Amino acid sequence: MSKVNIGVIGLGGVGGFYGGLLAHHFEDEEQVDIHFVARGAHGEQIKRHGLTVQSKDRVIVAKPARVVENVQDLGKMNFILLCTKEYDLDEVIVDLKEIVSKNTVILPLLNGVEAFEKLDRELEAEVWQGCTYMVSRLKEPGVIDNPSGRQKIVFGRTERITPLMLQVNHLLQAAGITSFCTQDIAKEVWEKYILVSSSAVATTFYNCSFGVVMRDHTATIRTLVTEASAVAQAKGVHLTEDIVEVIMERLAAIPFDSTTSMHSDFTSNKVQTELEVMAGYLIREGKRLQTEVQTYQKMYAMLKDKQGNYTL
CATH class of the missing domain: 3.40.50.720 (NAD(P)-binding Rossmann-like Domain)
Incomplete structure (x- = not known):
């Protein structure tokens, strides 16, 4: 060899x-x-x-x-x-x-x-x-x-x-x-992305840990998971019918006080963050595929203004 x-x-x-x-x-x-x-x-x-x-x-x-x-x-x-x-x-x-x-x-x-x-x-x-x-x-x-x-x-x-x-x-x-x-790698990659994208946006938007998001903002995180899943399916990714519940269960299992790297970057007032990766990409793909991502759009717009000057 x-x-x-x-x-x-x-x-x-x-x-x-x-x-x-x-x-x-x-x-x-x-x-x-x-x-x-x-x-x-x-x-x-x-x-x-x-x-x-x-x-x-x-x-x-x-x-x-x-x-x-x-x-x-x-x-x-x-x-x-x-x-x-x-x-x-x-x-x-x-x-x-x-x-x-x-x-x-x-x-x-x-x-x-x-x-x-x-x-x-x-x-x-x-x-x-x-x-x-x-x-x-x-x-x-x-x-x-x-x-x-x-x-x-x-x-x-x-x-x-x-x-x-x-x-x-x-x-x-x-x-x-x-x-x-x-x-079946597309399914694997998108399942992880739906989890990290929704949690990154929610923890950063609400300036809190996984546990607080799941306790106090359950409806919002569920909507984010649903919107991201819809984009994946519009792209032809074959997700299971219960994908939203699967992701919600995985999110609930994450330690209460944990947070996301994007949230940490925002709290450190870093100019470069993963906002485009976690939300911008989904919004662009949603528009291209005519798939609604209104919650992502609202949160993205507000976080975009706070990037590098994170004072909630």
């Missing part, structure tokens, strides 16, 4: 955790090299001391084959795990165009659903759909923390599983990553 080069772009909570597991497992494996893109203090710490990954039951120090500052410096990769924020995607696509070919596989693990559509449309590479289930964060430069230890990647392309997908799945699982490839 020829050498497999895997690039990890976006070394935050998601990319850092999965990239760390891969780099640690394949550190002494001659046939697989893991390459990180990381800048600043985070990148320097990894270069000097490795990437520390803390989990519920263990701590590892991962040492990748290379740490580079720019995507272009990766060079030719067989497989790219893309874990940036979606608002950075357009810039990353420009950089990726310089290094990918039709033989490059890209697996985006971003919160939204638009990333796959953009990458598949604009790049010559083979792009798969994917999503991940985990709670992990960049604790400090060079340190990733996943306190629960829970993690899962689901990926694939609609209506087909290829030998290459099975090979990548084997590599991920060998590194201790819980992963599955599926032909």
